[in-house]
Amino acid sequence: MKEGDIFAGNLLQIQAKNQKNAPKLVVGNRIPKDYFVTSGIGESEITIHAGSYHVALRDAGIEKQNIMVYSSVLSSIANKIDRPKGLMFGSVMETIMACSNSTKGIRATAGIIYGWLYDKITGEKAGGLVCEYSDNGTEEEAKKTLQASLNELYAEDIKRKYTLRDIELYIKSFIPKKKFGTALVALCFVNHEVPVLGFQK
Secondary structure (H helix, E strand, C coil): CCHHHHHHHHHHHHHHHHHHHCCEEEECCCEECEEEEEEEEEEECCCHHHHHHHHHHHHHCCCCCEEEECCCEECCCCEECCCCCCCCCCCEEEEEEEEEEEECCCCEEEEEEEEEEEECCCCCEEEEEEEEEEECCCHHHHHHHHHHHHHHHCCHHHHCCEEEEEEEEEEEEECCCCCEEEEEEEEEECCEECCEEEEEC
8 A cells, every 4th residue: 555545545534534523404305396398209210228218308408417206296386487498418317207108100198287286275376286197098097087186186184274276287199100209398407496404513
């Protein structure tokens, strides 16, 4: 082992010790804030993931981002915006996404419906419910399924306290002519709020 290696190792140990004794910032879970809505279709003769899915991402304008998908709830601070310019190549984009993969001659249909919950007493926005459709039905079938799914989520315990309104619906559907096909619809988040809970020694 060289002298420089020993010095570097000692320095790392000192830094680690200092970090251990330093006060820590305690933060809560990130809260998704601004989002835009996009959709796309894609076809490929090769495969789905590195084929028709990627082409659909390109059609939707988000092929340069690393896509992460999570479940179907919107925060009260979530706010729809126009697609921002200059999204960084390779950046992580978290989404609520409906994605339908299919094969030649079989329809691929993706859809998203969401609505906002408002407190019946205060009128304050509590958050939003989102449902996805990723199947092979027609646009009309997707619409009916999405509306039924949202109604199911709007259960009695929620109805007692909240009103559901400001509903938006997005559907993308096509029949692939190539071997593989993908249709997708996505809510794409571009920033988050991070609550600071305090400091810890």
